[in-house]
Amino acid sequence: MIIDCHGHYTTAPAAHTDWRVSQLAAFREGGRAPAYPAISDDEIRESIEQNQLRLLRERGADMTIFSPRASAMAHHEGDERVSMEWARACNDLIARVAGLFPDTFIGVCQLPQSPGAPLGGSAAELERCVTELGFVGCNLNPDPSGGRWTSPPLTDRYWYPIFEKMTELDVPAMVHVSSSCNPVFHATGAHYINADTTAFMQLIQGDLFADFPDLRLVIPHGGGAVPYHWGRYRGLADMLGKPPLSEHVMKNVFFDTCVYHQPGIDLLCRVIDTDNILFGSEMVGAVRGIDPETGHYFDDTKRYVDAAALPEAGRAKVYSGNARRVYPRLDKALRERGL
Amino acid sequence: MIIDCHGHYTTAPAAHTDWRVSQLAAFREGGRAPAYPAISDDEIRESIEQNQLRLLRERGADMTIFSPRASAMAHHEGDERVSMEWARACNDLIARVAGLFPDTFIGVCQLPQSPGAPLGGSAAELERCVTELGFVGCNLNPDPSGGRWTSPPLTDRYWYPIFEKMTELDVPAMVHVSSSCNPVFHATGAHYINADTTAFMQLIQGDLFADFPDLRLVIPHGGGAVPYHWGRYRGLADMLGKPPLSEHVMKNVFFDTCVYHQPGIDLLCRVIDTDNILFGSEMVGAVRGIDPETGHYFDDTKRYVDAAALPEAGRAKVYSGNARRVYPRLDKALRERGL
Numbered sequence: 001m002i003i004d005c006h007g008h009y010t011t012a013p014a015a016h017t018d019w020r021v022s023q024l025a026a027f028r029e030g031g032r033a034p035a036y037p038a039i040s041d042d043e044i045r046e047s048i049e050q051n052q053l054r055l056l057r058e059r060g061a062d063m064t065i066f067s068p069r070a071s072a073m074a075h076h077e078g079d080e081r082v083s084m085e086w087a088r089a090c091n092d093l094i095a096r097v098a099g100l101f102p103d104t105f106i107g108v109c110q111l112p113q114s115p116g117a118p119l120g121g122s123a124a125e126l127e128r129c130v131t132e133l134g135f136v137g138c139n140l141n142p143d144p145s146g147g148r149w150t151s152p153p154l155t156d157r158y159w160y161p162i163f164e165k166m167t168e169l170d171v172p173a174m175v176h177v178s179s180s181c182n183p184v185f186h187a188t189g190a191h192y193i194n195a196d197t198t199a200f201m202q203l204i205q206g207d208l209f210a211d212f213p214d215l216r217l218v219i220p221h222g223g224g225a226v227p228y229h230w231g232r233y234r235g236l237a238d239m240l241g242k243p244p245l246s247e248h249v250m251k252n253v254f255f256d257t258c259v260y261h262q263p264g265i266d267l268l269c270r271v272i273d274t275d276n277i278l279f280g281s282e283m284v285g286a287v288r289g290i291d292p293e294t295g296h297y298f299d300d301t302k303r304y305v306d307a308a309a310l311p312e313a314g315r316a317k318v319y320s321g322n323a324r325r326v327y328p329r330l331d332k333a334l335r336e337r338g339l
Numbered sequence: 340m341i342i343d344c345h346g347h348y349t350t351a352p353a354a355h356t357d358w359r360v361s362q363l364a365a366f367r368e369g370g371r372a373p374a375y376p377a378i379s380d381d382e383i384r385e386s387i388e389q390n391q392l393r394l395l396r397e398r399g400a401d402m403t404i405f406s407p408r409a410s411a412m413a414h415h416e417g418d419e420r421v422s423m424e425w426a427r428a429c430n431d432l433i434a435r436v437a438g439l440f441p442d443t444f445i446g447v448c449q450l451p452q453s454p455g456a457p458l459g460g461s462a463a464e465l466e467r468c469v470t471e472l473g474f475v476g477c478n479l480n481p482d483p484s485g486g487r488w489t490s491p492p493l494t495d496r497y498w499y500p501i502f503e504k505m506t507e508l509d510v511p512a513m514v515h516v517s518s519s520c521n522p523v524f525h526a527t528g529a530h531y532i533n534a535d536t537t538a539f540m541q542l543i544q545g546d547l548f549a550d551f552p553d554l555r556l557v558i559p560h561g562g563g564a565v566p567y568h569w570g571r572y573r574g575l576a577d578m579l580g581k582p583p584l585s586e587h588v589m590k591n592v593f594f595d596t597c598v599y600h601q602p603g604i605d606l607l608c609r610v611i612d613t614d615n616i617l618f619g620s621e622m623v624g625a626v627r628g629i630d631p632e633t634g635h636y637f638d639d640t641k642r643y644v645d646a647a648a649l650p651e652a653g654r655a656k657v658y659s660g661n662a663r664r665v666y667p668r669l670d671k672a673l674r675e676r677g678l
Binding site: 147149152184186224228233235260264266271291293298 | 491578630
């Protein structure tokens with residue numbers, strides 16, 4: 001079985017994204033958002049069947065841990081109420097996808113974060129999504145300011161309400177920023193990768209997993225720059241007087257395989273323990289073209305993982321075993337289906 | 340011959356760093372800095388012989404392109420006048436090191452950048468350092484705000500005065516941030532690496548080298564996250580309608596080898612053309628300990644380059660040929676010595 005831990009609903013029906021535009025326009029004018037539009041099951045089916053479902057089948061994966069479009073979370077827009085409305089709309093739409101394609105998609109939620117706002121609302125929305133919609137995790141934005149980086153590090157107590165709720169519900173978070181409103185940072189080419197790197201270094205500096213020994217964080221995009229600079233991070237942990245990374249963070253931190261060329265995946269598999277790698281493609285996502293050097297889509301990461309020098313038992317962990325361990329509610333759902 | 344393109348004077352005499360503390364204290368109190376202290380040649384000799392020079396000899400490199408301590412540039416402290424005083428003091432000290440050890444050290448200057456300040460002062464200081472002190476390049480900070488990222492992208496015309504002066508003098512810049520005053524970013528573990536990644540993506544988005552075809556930029560720390568995510572960057576360039584990276588940026592951009600483990604250097608050498616890689620160690624620098632997995636210093640990058648699967652001609656380029664091409668004033672100085 002092959003589980004893709006990192007898929008976004010980047011192909012949502014236009015009525016959904018149009019509503020967001022109206023919502024933000026209403027906010028700027030001091031009014032309330034219009035009613036959320038009616039979207040038919042057929043529209044949702046079509047948006048999935050022609051995109052994610054088609055590509056999953058063509059590429060040979062079985063299911064996707066599916067969340068709202070990351071770049072559209074835009075927690076820096078509007079305020080806490082606007083973020084709450086938008087998160088609920090996005091999460092309800094993901095729940096409909098998972099309801100229409102229960103064998104293929106299982107939900108992960110967007111949180112109603114807002115710069116400076118406390119995380120109680122996010123904890124409540126996570127609880128709603130897990131207990132009422134059957135979701136198995138959340139995307140946590142370490143920079144809801146969208147490239148201004150005004151929040152404290154992830155190890156700060158500011159973040160503890162969401163970590164407490166995650167622990168209570170036994171669900172992980174993918175640490176995932178949204179779009180950048182800072183012109184220095186291209187979203188998918190700089191802000192995403194920087195955030196991954198930044199979050200990992202914060203976890204080295206702090207001691208978050210002493211307070212939350214069962215907390216699990218997935219750092220996407222192959223862990224940002226971290227595996228490439230693994231020696232730097234091992235050395236910095238040592239300089240900071242921390243235990244080895246294997247003890248200090250790697251019981252709780254996982255990297256996906258959203259690295260879009262063979263040498264990158266080879267490095268990831270050479271450096272990072274296979275227990276800490278989850279298959280992911282970020283598909284349909286950041287890079288949509290065909291690599292002229294291979295003739296295949298850049299984001300067809302299964303090809304790279306298939307070709308990586310991994311023992312078969314390790315590859316099986318990367319493809320499904322680790323995802324079932326990191327997302328126990330997914331494992332439970334699969335076991336209930338006899339899988 | 341082995342040239343290390345990335346060394347900082349991290350071991351400067353205490354009187355120098357103490358003066359900086361006094362200078363900033365005076366600025367806060369609205370006064371002028373005290374006179375710069377007398378530092379003897381012997382103090383400078385000792386600070387170099389027991390550190391950089393000893394390590395160069397032990398590790399087998401011949402010379403270092405040497406610049407002021409990057410983390411101490413701190414362009415976000417004080418104002419433009421304070422940055423100018425500090426840059427001149429730091430650069431004059433580097434010139435003394437190069438004067439005392441002319442066979443081993445050649446200078447690269449710190450620029451007197453200040454957030455929001457125009458770059459005329461930086462262009463003037465670069466000219467002074469090159470024409471009067473014999474320097475061969477500069478360190479350019481893409482984020483003089485120290486982790487607040489308030490400057491425009493490097494492709495913006497804001498930066499053109501320094502690029503014009505670099506072109507006129509035929510010297511390259513290393514794109515190198517300083518310390519971070521934003522608590523989310525650890526300096527050497529996040530801010531440095533993020534800045535490298537960010538700068539490269541800005542260069543993809545823009546078209547800087549159409550305006551400056553002879554401009555040369557060294558992106559340190561192995562290019563940040565870029566080589567690990569080379570497929571992502573090739574794909575993003577394609578999505579943005581840009582030419583292939585080999586034409587669009589890689590005639591003008593170079594990465595050093597400050598990657599502190601063998602798998603990282605192996606990836607760098609596998610992915611990036613050897614014409615674009617310059618040997619560097621960032622020594623004595625960011626990571627000072629011994630890797631328990633190898634028994635050698637993390638930043639003894641020569642060991643990794645020696646062990647990398649490179650043809651000998653390629654290794655020679657990495658060790659000296661590329662540095663002589665990217666820093667033509669270094670090449671001229673070496674040829675004048677018959678090297």
